[in-house]
Amino acid sequence: xxxxxxxxIKDEAKLTARTPAKFRESGIEVIINTKVEQVDPVGQVVxxxxxxxxxxxxxxxxxxxxxxxxxxxxxxxxxxxxLKRLSDALRIKAYLKETACRKAIIIGAGFIAMEVCEAFVxxxxxxxxxxxxxxxxxxxxxxxxxxxxxxxxxxxxxxTADAKPQSIERGSTYRLRLNTNHGPTEGDTILIAVGVKPDxxxxxxxxxxxxxxxxxxxxxxxxxxxxxxxxxxxCCESFHRIxxxxxxIPLGDIANKQGRVAGSNIxxxxxxxxxxxxxxxxxxxxxxxxxxxxxxxxxxxxGFHPVGLITWGNASANAMPDAKKIGLKLIAxxxxxxxxxxxxxGEAGVVSRINTLSAxxxxxxGIEEIGYIDLAYAPPFGGSWDIIHNAAQAxxxxx
Amino acid sequence: xxxxxxxxxxxxxxxxxxxxxxxxxxxxxxxxxxxxxxxxTAA
Numbered sequence: 001x002x003x004x005x006x007x008x009i010k011d012e013a014k015l016t017a018r019t020p021a022k023f024r025e026s027g028i029e030v031i032i033n034t035k036v037e038q039v040d041p042v043g044q045v046v047x048x049x050x051x052x053x054x055x056x057x058x059x060x061x062x063x064x065x066x067x068x069x070x071x072x073x074x075x076x077x078x079x080x081x082x083l084k085r086l087s088d089a090l091r092i093k094a095y096l097k098e099t100a101c102r103k104a105i106i107i108g109a110g111f112i113a114m115e116v117c118e119a120f121v122x123x124x125x126x127x128x129x130x131x132x133x134x135x136x137x138x139x140x141x142x143x144x145x146x147x148x149x150x151x152x153x154x155x156x157x158x159x160t161a162d163a164k165p166q167s168i169e170r171g172s173t174y175r176l177r178l179n180t181n182h183g184p185t186e187g188d189t190i191l192i193a194v195g196v197k198p199d200x201x202x203x204x205x206x207x208x209x210x211x212x213x214x215x216x217x218x219x220x221x222x223x224x225x226x227x228x229x230x231x232x233x234x235c236c237e238s239f240h241r242i243x244x245x246x247x248x249i250p251l252g253d254i255a256n257k258q259g260r261v262a263g264s265n266i267x268x269x270x271x272x273x274x275x276x277x278x279x280x281x282x283x284x285x286x287x288x289x290x291x292x293x294x295x296x297x298x299x300x301x302x303g304f305h306p307v308g309l310i311t312w313g314n315a316s317a318n319a320m321p322d323a324k325k326i327g328l329k330l331i332a333x334x335x336x337x338x339x340x341x342x343x344x345x346g347e348a349g350v351v352s353r354i355n356t357l358s359a360x361x362x363x364x365x366g367i368e369e370i371g372y373i374d375l376a377y378a379p380p381f382g383g384s385w386d387i388i389h390n391a392a393q394a395x396x397x398x399x
Numbered sequence: 400x401x402x403x404x405x406x407x408x409x410x411x412x413x414x415x416x417x418x419x420x421x422x423x424x425x426x427x428x429x430x431x432x433x434x435x436x437x438x439x440t441a442a
Contacts, residue, residue: 029428268423
């Protein structure tokens, strides 16, 4: 959706994977603009806000997330947006067009904030980020977060750190004013992007078990605590193969996979969801950022013995002109010498390398073997010793 | 008469449940309920 807002994707129809008409063609009934008010898990009936009741033999919950809000006065003013659904994206894009927006404020600095920031800047809108922390995207360690911070500065994005939004009111120079602990700042539009939480309202009302993460608890077949009720996607938990714990990771690829697993089991074809390793990525201007596995602080909490090391390198052969800077941090567990986390930021080849390392972690590979793993290379993409090899060997020496 | 599956939400998860359930058991009656106007959208 940020790419639609930035007009990189021009046609909103491209954001719909399958229309209601196409679903109906496959024999799937679709009821839109209708809320499920209540589910009776004993009587096995779903009650809609239209007044209708639907009996079921099997139920699947894909209720997603709800956006977190700062809870400040004025957050419901015109020109203040969240970006959760396609209707939000359509409204934002229309607003930018109709009001000749000159400046935007984004509250938040996670990957959604980054993507929307790029969208605004691409449209020629001066952009300011208001963040509670010191550096953007705190999932990435400070050395890498600093690369992101510098990239924002290079594109004239103002970054206000250690900031707490206090209220929103009408502005004088621009349409809106955001008051913070650092004083006021103005913009024609404000985007709130401070995170999401799983939508478990129905699940809780039904008495389904909720996991420690606050998301609906499920087993490997995506079943909830009630045998004929399944859950999939952002609203439920996922099993993390590295931490061996259940957590909530709201990402679309996980939603697709869990949905397919649930659907397969519902349809009588046995399937399990094999878990996640926490792979995630985003682009910000000329940089790619990606991460997988655990951070050192997470690893310590779970009782691992993390040892991390950042290696700087070139995502093209050194002999080639125009070096492509890349910083790769690997985290291993000292007890087993296994890779338990990786994160990278760079000008090229970041996502592909983190995906390689995701597969390595998925399979429980050790740092020693990763240092010698067989990878494709050619001068435009890297040296014959890849940064993955160099980083793994350097980390092994540190262990 | 096949079993009835009701799906709450027609996002990535709901849409995937619907498609795979129907594919795995064509005799299933599948109904997806979405609170908003759009279904199966990319984020």
